[in-house]
Amino acid sequence: MAAIKTFDLTKYYGSTRGIDKVNLQVEVGEIFGFIGPNGAGKSTTIRTLLNFLYPTSGSAQIFGQDIIRHSREIRSQVGYLPGEVDYYDDMKVGELLAYSAKFYRRDCSPRTQELLATFDLDPDKNVHSLSLGNKKKVGIVQALLHQPRLLILDEPTSGLDPLMQRRFFAVLREEQARGTTIFFSSHILSEVQRLCDRVAIIKDGRILKLEDMEELRHSQFLQVRIGLGEERDIDLPGILHKTQANGVWHLLYNGDVNQLVAELSRYKLNHLWVGEPDLEEVFLHYYEKEGAE
């Protein structure tokens, strides 16, 4: 039995496309990345799975149960972190978590205490006085405290500082070791690469590609900016796209970083800047072409 299985899941808002014939299968115990640029349909998929939205057509199951007919049973086994966290701002952190815990038929307080300590949260703080990052942490604790079998995380890392992000990922790995399935939506390729076992790529409401992480790890994408000290064209293997303006080259590179450095040693450089490309760019020059094939 799969943790999540969708069958041509489709959601239109009137005539506006939300998602179109999404077919996914998430196995029990895996960390499944769901990646796509903003507006691709990630949140629509999640909200349909949780029955905030009714599908236009198609269907889906979570742990073998229909997402509409058994929504309440499903939600008792799911922890959800919304993309935009907003909580009752007249509550204290502890009150909010207690309110959340009361919806489940189990004692959540030991786990809540544990998570509060892990994420360095003060239960006596007012929710409305929290920074975005701290609100996100409250959201994480709220999603985890009832020890769900399935975690659905919508862009969970936005707003978290690098230290917290690392702790968060460690907690997710512990959860996975405990048998929890994790559905992780993101628009940041590198964090999905670090964490996930498999990934689905969504664009314009359609699944472009399902990939094993092993494969994706081999194809590392880099954004390279080079100030070239000589008038010549740059040509090296792995370049997906290049533009030049005022002697500065912008490259989108896909391949091994060592090979890139070795190749670049043949050129005279004024400066070199290597960073992570945004997903839009990777899509534009890589996945869209693949999808079209």
Place this chain on the structure above:
Amino acid sequence: MNILIRELKSNYRGLLIWGLALMLLNIWMVSMFPSFAADGAGLAEMVDMFPPGMIKVFGLDIMAMDDPLGFYGAEAYFMVVLFGSIYAAILGSGILAKEQDDKTIEFLLAKPVSRLHIIGEKALAWIIYLVLFNLGIGLATWLSFELFDVGEFSRTTLFWMLTAPLLVHLVFASLGFFSALFFTRRKSALSVSIGLVLGLYFINTIALLSENVEFLRWLTPFHYADAADIFSDGALHPGYALLLLGFALLLCIVTGAIYRRKNITL
């Protein structure tokens, strides 16, 4: 019961402010009556000076100002009904609209609780609040009637004058509740439901003044809890009471049914 308890805890400020204001207003009104009544001739003279329309609107053609219940019915009753209805509209629309406006609905809907349950507990919260609201005003008013030297009055009629507003309040809270289905911004839901209260009150007044449009009275909840009717009948018409309650109940059921199938978008 989780949502109910949460709602009861978080909305008490409005209840206190509106409740206390109307309680004090009623105590003040009743306390003034003995001195008004003492000057019976002056009172009659004053009423005679009112334009005929005003006499009709305040029900002074039926209710005598020198009778404590007539005085209460003409001077204070409509304020409890009208201002209480505004409070009820704010309460009913806000309790539902705020979840979507504040985006907390994503938190709530992810919990293992059905949509009907959410609607049911929220409706129960405003029902309990409105009962408490009217109980407070009712007790304060009744005690004022007993403590100030108002003379003879029928306690049954007073009971109905203190109960009928609750039914109107329930109707307007359920209208606010219902409107929050379509106006998911708290401010728009609020404006719409307060507008509804004032609009219907206005229609009621116009219909009282003009015989041509008298039929319009049947369309407003205010008509079914008219102070002059209670004064002359000695009680609220049972059919009217059932009508108001039934309408409120129906609106809650419809609200639940629509909410259950609704796409919750943010």
